[in-house]
Amino acid sequence: MDESRKAFESWIADMTNSDLHRGIMLDRRESGGYSHLATENKWEAWQASRAAIEIELPIPAYSRPDIQAATMHRVNLCKDSIRAAGIKVKE
Numbered sequence: 001m002d003e004s005r006k007a008f009e010s011w012i013a014d015m016t017n018s019d020l021h022r023g024i025m026l027d028r029r030e031s032g033g034y035s036h037l038a039t040e041n042k043w044e045a046w047q048a049s050r051a052a053i054e055i056e057l058p059i060p061a062y063s064r065p066d067i068q069a070a071t072m073h074r075v076n077l078c079k080d081s082i083r084a085a086g087i088k089v090k091e
Helices: 003-015 019-026 037-051 065-084
Strands: none
Touching: 003 019, 003 037, 003 065, 019 037
């Protein structure tokens, strides 16, 4: 499960006041969609809000190739974490 869905499901769980209601709200179909219409609608809005965000990471230039390579590795790790949260990274 990606980080964005984990955060969404945690948010839904925090909104509910019983384990039974939480189970109903978070029940998913085989397709990955939620059985509960309100949860499915919230999930679609959650994804759309994330899709509207795009982050551009500044990439400093170094004269030494070894430092540049290490920097790019760190930048790529950051990009992976941002994408896992459901947010686009500008290339």
